[in-house]
Amino acid sequence: MVKMELSxxxxxxxxxxxxxDIDMKIYKNKVTAxxxxxxxxxSTLIRCLNRMNDLIDHVRIEGSxxxxxxxxxxxxVDVVTLRKNVGMVFQKPNPFPINIHDNVAYGPRLHGVKDKKRLDEIVEENLRGAALWGEVHDILDRNAMSLSGGQQQRLCIARTLAVNPEVILFDEPCSALDPLSTGKIEDLITQLKKDYTIVIVTHNMQQAARISDYTGYFYLGRLIEFNKTKKIFTNPDNKETENYITGKFG
Ligand SMILES: Nc1ncnc2c1ncn2[C@@H]1O[C@H](COP(=O)(O)OP(=O)(O)O)[C@@H](O)[C@H]1O
Ligand SMILES: [Mg+2]
Incomplete structure (x- = not known):
């Protein structure tokens, strides 16, 4: 099923x-790289998917x-609601410099949840959803900046999950992380696609091959080829794609 369509x-x-002239479909409950x-x-394209480019001066967008x-x-379209429905996780983990609990409770509070017990439930549920609960459940009042980079990134994912998005955008979420933390985020993304539609920018082709269902290869602002990941990595239709994925170019 198509969740988003670019035309x-x-x-x-x-x-x-x-x-x-980008045309592309983003499929529901799949990972698109x-x-x-x-x-x-x-990054420019992924930012179009929740209108983050609206925040940049001199940007003009055509198409739908x-x-x-x-x-x-x-x-x-209410952009605040759109950005709640289409959440985003960035390259560098960017937790708020407040405690772990309040990082996750921040969005729900902003959207009107006031009951403390309910907020505690939401915090636990989403820290579990981000595979971080086990590591932080007894230090929820500690400042988020004291966590490791990989933990901070999972906290940012929990914070995104806490406002119930439908689509989650990841722009190179592992490029600041060590291999162990990267593996955890990759496993987590694979878990999350059961409940969410995922788009991920990655410069790591092995990562795209490991976790995505669909892959788009871009060059100089054009979508050169878009297909199932397996096809892109085993038998691409386009010579330029092949040169890139085999490392002859790029
Ligand atoms: N805010 C901006 N203002 C002007 N040019 C930009 C801006 N952001 C990106 N660009 C340019 O747009 C092109 C695409 O950038 P980007 O989307 O960041 O590429 P990628 O994420 O694939 O590395 C680049 O040539 C970049 O210099
Ligand atoms: Mg980028």
Whole structure:
């Protein structure tokens, strides 16, 4: 089932044409990976999926991106609600410099949950969902900045889960992490796709091959090839894709 559909997406930063005629489908309860050399537009595109680019000056976007059939760029779309439904986890873990509990409770509080017992339940549920509960359940009042990088990233995932998104965007979520922490995040993403639709930008092709169901290869702002991950990594239709995934280029 299609969760999001991109149609004729073009984006300019001022005069610079950063995304060119992107058509793509994001399938529900699947992991879709964006790969391609640095500067090809992966982050720009993933930011289009929850309108994070709206925050950047001089950006112009054409085309449509629909979620469940509704264009998220329509005038009547509430961007705050959209960003709740389409959560995002960044390259560098960015927990708030407050305690672990309150990092996860922050979003639900903002969206009106006041009952302390209910907030405690939400915190536990989402720390479990992010595979972090076991490591932090007795230090919930400790500052989040005291956690390791990998724990901080899982905390950021818990914080995203706590507002009940439908889609979660990950922009190179493991690039600041060691291999062990990376493995934990990869396992977690595989778990999460049961309940969420996942899009991940990664410069690590092994990672894309391990955890994604669909892969898009981008070059200079164009989507060169989009297909099932297995197909992209074993028998791509496009020569440029093949050169990139075999390491002859990039
Ligand atoms: N805020 C911005 N203003 C102007 N140009 C930008 C901005 N962000 C990215 N770009 C340019 O857009 C292109 C795509 O960047 P980006 O989406 O970050 O690529 P990737 O994530 O694939 O490395 C690059 O040429 C980059 O320099
Ligand atoms: Mg990027």
């Amino acid at each position: 004729g997406v073009n984006l300019w930063y001022g005069d610079f044409h950063a995304l060119k 964006f790969i391609g050399p640095s500067g090809c537009g992966k 991106i629909s979620m469940d059939g509704k264009n998220i760029y329509d005038k009547d």
